[in-house]
Amino acid sequence: MRVNPNYTSDMVNLMDQAQEAENNAVQELSTGRRVNLPSDDPAAEAAMIGENSQSAAVDQYTASSDSLTDVLNTANSTLDSVTTLLQRAVSLGVEGANGTMNQTDLNSIAVEVSGIQSQVLSLANSSYAGQYLFGGTASGTTPYVADPSNPTQIDYAGNDEQNQVQIGTGLSVASNLPGSSIFSQSGSNVFDALQSLVTALQSGDSSSISSAEDSVSNSLNAVDTAQVFYGNTVNELTTNESYLSQEKLNITTYENTLVAADTATAATDVTQAETVLNATIAAAAQINQQANLLNYIQS
Amino acid sequence: MGLTADLNVSVQSLLAATESMDVTTTNIANQNTPGYARRTVVLEESAPSGGDGSTTGVDVKAIQSMRDTVLDLSINAATSQQNLSDTVSSSLSPVQTAFSDTDTGSIGATLDSFFSALQELSTSPADGSLRSDVLTAADNVASSFQSTASVITQAQQQADQAVVQETSDANSLLQQIARTNGEITTAQNLGQSTNSDQDQLSNLLTQLSAIMDYQTVKSSDGLTLTTSNGTPLVVGSTAYALTNAVNTSGFNDVYANGTDITSTIQGGTLGGDIQTRDQTLATLATQLDQFAYQFAQAVNNVQTAGSDVNGTAGVALFDPPDTTSGDATGAAASISVALTSGSQIAAAASGGASGDGSNLTNLIDLQNQSIISGDKPEDAFSNLTFSIGNTISQANSDSTATGNILTQLQNQQSSIEGVSLDEESSNLLLYERSYQAAAKIISTVDTLMGNVLDMGVTDPGY
Numbered sequence: 001m002r003v004n005p006n007y008t009s010d011m012v013n014l015m016d017q018a019q020e021a022e023n024n025a026v027q028e029l030s031t032g033r034r035v036n037l038p039s040d041d042p043a044a045e046a047a048m049i050g051e052n053s054q055s056a057a058v059d060q061y062t063a064s065s066d067s068l069t070d071v072l073n074t075a076n077s078t079l080d081s082v083t084t085l086l087q088r089a090v091s092l093g094v095e096g097a098n099g100t101m102n103q104t105d106l107n108s109i110a111v112e113v114s115g116i117q118s119q120v121l122s123l124a125n126s127s128y129a130g131q132y133l134f135g136g137t138a139s140g141t142t143p144y145v146a147d148p149s150n151p152t153q154i155d156y157a158g159n160d161e162q163n164q165v166q167i168g169t170g171l172s173v174a175s176n177l178p179g180s181s182i183f184s185q186s187g188s189n190v191f192d193a194l195q196s197l198v199t200a201l202q203s204g205d206s207s208s209i210s211s212a213e214d215s216v217s218n219s220l221n222a223v224d225t226a227q228v229f230y231g232n233t234v235n236e237l238t239t240n241e242s243y244l245s246q247e248k249l250n251i252t253t254y255e256n257t258l259v260a261a262d263t264a265t266a267a268t269d270v271t272q273a274e275t276v277l278n279a280t281i282a283a284a285a286q287i288n289q290q291a292n293l294l295n296y297i298q299s
Numbered sequence: 300m301g302l303t304a305d306l307n308v309s310v311q312s313l314l315a316a317t318e319s320m321d322v323t324t325t326n327i328a329n330q331n332t333p334g335y336a337r338r339t340v341v342l343e344e345s346a347p348s349g350g351d352g353s354t355t356g357v358d359v360k361a362i363q364s365m366r367d368t369v370l371d372l373s374i375n376a377a378t379s380q381q382n383l384s385d386t387v388s389s390s391l392s393p394v395q396t397a398f399s400d401t402d403t404g405s406i407g408a409t410l411d412s413f414f415s416a417l418q419e420l421s422t423s424p425a426d427g428s429l430r431s432d433v434l435t436a437a438d439n440v441a442s443s444f445q446s447t448a449s450v451i452t453q454a455q456q457q458a459d460q461a462v463v464q465e466t467s468d469a470n471s472l473l474q475q476i477a478r479t480n481g482e483i484t485t486a487q488n489l490g491q492s493t494n495s496d497q498d499q500l501s502n503l504l505t506q507l508s509a510i511m512d513y514q515t516v517k518s519s520d521g522l523t524l525t526t527s528n529g530t531p532l533v534v535g536s537t538a539y540a541l542t543n544a545v546n547t548s549g550f551n552d553v554y555a556n557g558t559d560i561t562s563t564i565q566g567g568t569l570g571g572d573i574q575t576r577d578q579t580l581a582t583l584a585t586q587l588d589q590f591a592y593q594f595a596q597a598v599n600n601v602q603t604a605g606s607d608v609n610g611t612a613g614v615a616l617f618d619p620p621d622t623t624s625g626d627a628t629g630a631a632a633s634i635s636v637a638l639t640s641g642s643q644i645a646a647a648a649s650g651g652a653s654g655d656g657s658n659l660t661n662l663i664d665l666q667n668q669s670i671i672s673g674d675k676p677e678d679a680f681s682n683l684t685f686s687i688g689n690t691i692s693q694a695n696s697d698s699t700a701t702g703n704i705l706t707q708l709q710n711q712q713s714s715i716e717g718v719s720l721d722e723e724s725s726n727l728l729l730y731e732r733s734y735q736a737a738a739k740i741i742s743t744v745d746t747l748m749g750n751v752l753d754m755g756v757t758d759p760g761y
Contacts (some may be wrong), residue, residue, distance in 0.1 A: 004710045005719030025548055038395045038688025039388075039695065045688050045738045048400035049681035056411035059417045067422040131425055133656060137647070139425050139654025140608075163656040165421045166663060175422060181361075259400075293721040297728065 014280045022273035028266040035259040044258045051098065051258065053252045061167050062244045065237045068165055068175055072237075073132045076230035078126045079223060085123075086190070086220040089116045093213025095195050099206045106209075110201035117194040121154060124183050124190075130240070136178035139163035143179045144191070154191035156184045167240050177229050188215070188222035302751075304354045306744050308345075310738035313357035315342060318359045321729045326718045334502025335627050336716035337368040338494060364494045367715050371501055372515065374712060376510035377705040379566030380511050384698035386571025390461075391579060391691050397447045398684040406447055406590070407680040409439040414472045420646060424656035425608055430641025437598075437616060441634045444591045448631035451584050458576035459550045463543050465510050465569040466553050470541040472507045473524070473533055479503060480521035481536030512566025527561045530555050550576060563589060579690055583683065584631070590671050590679055591634045592627035597670040598662065605645030605658030613645025613658070614638070 017101045019043075026055035028034055038045040095101070096109050126133050135158030147153035160181070161176040183190040193215035200208035317339045329335040345358040360484040397405060416436035420429040446489065470693035483496045500522070507524075513532060516523045520535035532539055532555055539556035546552045553569070561577070564570045595617035602613045618637035638644065646662075647655035 002714045003719075004714040005717045005722070006713045009709060009713070010706070013702075036399075036401070037392075037691075038398050039392075039686050039691035042685045042688030042692055045398075045400055046681040046685035049684050052400055052407065053411050053677040056408075056415055062413040063415075064418050064422050067419065071422070129423060129426060131423055135654070136652065137424075137655035137657075138652035139423075141652075159652055161652065161655060162658075163421065163424060163654070164660060165656075166418060166660075172660075275373075279745060293724040297724060 008284070011280055011284050015277060018276040018280065022270055022277065023055045023274060025266045028261040029263065029270070032261050033259050034261045034266075041259070042064055047258055048255060051251055051255050055248065055255070057169070058244050058248045058251065060245065061239055064165055064249075065167050065241050065244070068167070068173070069234055069237050071128050071133070071175065072230050073233050074126070074128045075177070076227065076234065078123050078133065079227045082120055082123050082183075082190075082223055083220065083227070085120055085221065086216060089113055089194060089197060090213060090217050090220060092116075093201075093209060095217055096124055096201050097206050097210040097213055098198075103204050106201045106204055110198050113194060113201060114198050115205055117191060117198065117260045120122035120183070120194065132158070133176065134158065134179035134182060136176070136180065137163055139176075144183065152183075154178055154195075167237065168244070171240070173233050173236060174229075177226060182223055182226040183219075185219075185222050185226075188219040190216075190219040190223065193219040300343060302744050302748055305740060308354050308356035309737045309740040309744070311345060311358065312740075313734060315340075315357045315359050316730045316734035316737060317374040318362075320727065320734070322362055322542070323460075323723050323726050323730065327720065327723050329498075330718040330720065332498070334500075334505065335499045336364045336498060336501070337718045338362050339363050360486070362492060362494065364497060365716050366497060366501065367712065370708060370712050370715065371504070374705065374708045375504055376512070376566075377701050377708060378505065378508045379512040379570070381698055381701040381705055382567045383512075383565070383571040384694040384701060386461075386568045386651045387575050387579070388691050388694040390454055390458050390572060391694075393686060394450055394580065394583070395687050395691055397450050397673050398680075398687050400684070400728070404439070404443055404446070405680075407677060407684070409436070409443040410666075410676050410680065412436045414663060417556050417663045420644070421656045421659045421663065424646040424659055425654040427641060430608070430644050430646075432641075433644055434636060434638060434641045437636045437638075440594075441617065444587070444631045444634045448584065448587055448591075451587065452632070455550070455576050455580045455584070458572040458580070461572045462551050462553065462569060462576065465567075465572065466541050466543050466551070469507060469510045469569060470538075472503055473538040473541065475501065476503045476507065476522070476524065477523050477533045477538035478511065478538050480533065484521045484535065508567060510567040511564050511569045526555065526560050527565055528563045530560050530563065531560050537691075540579075548581075548681065579687075583687065585627075586683060587631040588627040588629060590631065590676075590683075592630035593671050594676060595630070595634055597668070601658065601661045601665065602645045604661070606647045606649050606651055607645050608642040608647070608653050610647070610650065610653070611643075612649065614643065615676055616644070742758075 027036065035044050035048070050230070092109050092113055096106055101109070121144055124134055125142055131139040132141065132143050133139075135141055138158045138161075141157050143156060143158040144154050145157055147155045155181055157178050159299045160178050162176055162178065165174040166172045193212065197212040197216055200212040203234045319342075322338050322340050326337050339362070341363050342357050343360040343361040345356040347355045388643040396402060398407075400407070402408065413433070413436040414435040416429070420426065420433050423429060425723050469499045479496050479500045481501065483493045486493045486496060504515070512527055513524050514527060514529075516525070518535075522530065522533070523535070524533040532541075542554045543551040544554055552559055553564060553573075554560065561573060564573055599617055602607065602616045607613055615637050618635050646659040647653065648657040651657060666676055669675055674682060
């Protein structure tokens with residue numbers, strides 16, 4: 001068979017291929033990614049879209065957990081203050097009920113309890129970032145206000161609703177506890193209890209003072225019990241955040257296996273392509289110099 | 300046997316050697332001419348001359364082109380195929396970046412941000428700045444749909460412009476082919492050599508195969524070219540004009556003498572541009588429209604079921620779609636955010652308090668629902684990523700595979716048709732010697748004849 005006399009096109013092809021292989025390897029090294037475009041590895045890119053989405057979700061779950069933790073901690077420390085105030089009211093009630101005080105002293109205790117009541121009221125109307133903490137989902141309305149027809153009566157203007165916030169795939173936590181489950185539970189209304197203590201102290205009747213002190217004590221327990229919600233939820237968020245950071249790590253690791261450059265292989269590819277390229281060029285030069293009959297039949 | 304016969308034979312030899320050298324010269328001259336197939340001289344013994352027929356000279360029987368037409372056809376077919384793959388790959392390349400996972404403005408990325416903004420809002424549903432964030436994120440989703448749709452349209456328009464250019468190029472090639480065809484037939488009828496015309500025809504056919512695929516049939520009046528389904532392009536010396544006409548999609552169809560041949564062109568750059576424009580990108584555009592439409596519809600449905608921060612019933616977040624018509628055409632290019640204030644986001648259930656986030660849960664849930672033609676939004680996007688990536692990657696590997704076949708065919712072609720300088724150089728030596736020898740015979744015969752004429756002359760004068 002006759003030999004192809006045009007070796008150049010073959011060589012150009014070889015050089016093209018070597019050049020392309022080198023370019024790919026260099027790009028892989030410089031970007032740190034094996035897959036830079038969907039066509040590089042369609043399946044890996046499609047999977048990356050999903051992983052990116054997962055990763056964004058995990059980031060958001062973490063951010064939501066952070067935001068919630070701030071809100072819940074604020075609410076929790078507000079309730080700490082309420083508890084302290086109520087404890088003070090209980091001890092004032094115990095003092096007033098032991099029968100050793102004259103009416104003047106009882107009246108001044110009544111003034112202090114009344115002060116406690118308005119402090120608790122102001123704490124119950126606490127807000128965070130402009131949103132009332134204890135009004136249920138009616139976060140734009142002042143939750144506790146004096147009844148217009150009976151100023152000593154404190155009415156609840158909020159609702160009994162809770163919001164749910166997603167902090168993981170299929171995992172949600174309640175982000176608030178309505179005041180109706182803290183301050184104004186039926187049978188243990190903080191404001192009513194404090195008001196009854198004020199009234200009893202003003203009346204000077206030891207047994208009324210004692211029973212009013214019992215109600216305050218009851219409502220203190222109710223607040224304490226409710227407060228557990230905040231502690232528990234914050235704990236759950238903390239645990240969840242460390243789980244999320246582990247999940248984030250898993251996603252990143254998986255993403256790397258999908259698209260990251262194999263540096264060692266890429267570096268070897270560069271060298272290999274370079275070698276092929278040089279060898280081809282050298283061969284071409286060699287052939288061009290010698291392998292031609294015309295060089296021999298001249299002269 | 301006779302001196303005169305020797306003289307005649309030698310003259311024939313001189314002529315044969317000259318003609319052989321002419322062929323060698325032509326071969327060397329056209330070593331790099333596209334379409335040229337090396338020629339060889341076919342010599343044969345001529346009719347005996349001289350009284351006893353003992354002296355026979357040489358005749359140039361023919362000058363033969365070493366053309367392998369079957370191989371040429373295979374090369375042209377492979378060229379068509381490779382150009383199609385290359386065109387598909389290069390026209391889709393600008394589009395695929397919009398579907399890359401690294402594009403932070405992609406539909407996928409903006410959808411992620413949209414759902415993240417909704418999640419963040421759920422931590423404080425009445426918060427004004429978080430509500431604004433959701434609106435911004437929704438705006439970004441709309442923009443990414445719009446820009447992706449525009450990238451697709453641009454790529455389609457570019458392909459369309461290429462179709463027009465390539466139609467005109469193919470048209471002029473077809474005319475040249477028809478003309479060459481006619482010249483070949485005329486030359487054949489006159490018994491003249493068709494080698495040069497055949498070379499030119501071969502070159503034209505190769506050029507045409509880069510633009511489009513075709514079929515050839517040899518007949519008495521030259522080559523007949525048709526499309527893959529038999530619509531004539533060139534018959535004898537007649538070329539059927541290729542023209543463009545704008546179709547209902549606003550793109551140029553290709554007509555051969557009034558017949559729409561657009562969908563029958565399945566090779567070459569023209570085939571690649573048509574395939575990209577009318578199939579790959581058209582499908583992608585439709586899918587994107589469906590995506591935008593169904594996404595907007597799903598969000599709007601949830602939005603209108605809830606109440607905004609003021610307790611007012613929610614209104615559609617995205618514009619369009621027109622939910623009554625159900626027609627998604629153009630949805631991706633025109634989707635926009637209809638709300639003007641974050642307060643209008645219906646985070647609350649219908650009639651819910653301002654801080655209620657129960658409808659938000661439904662909005663967030665959309666990311667896990669199969670709302671886009673049976674897929675979750677993110678999956679719908681990653682399917683598109685896979686689809687376009689795979690089309691390009693397939694085209695690239697097709698191109699490589701066809702390229703390898705093509706290289707082999709071209710090597711084979713070159714080994715048959717290619718001019719070898721070594722071969723021509725050695726032929727040149729051969730013909731030179733042959734010429735010298737024939738000339739030597741002539742001078743010898745001349746001397747001998749002189750001797751004969753001088754017989755008996757005392758002083759021949761030289």
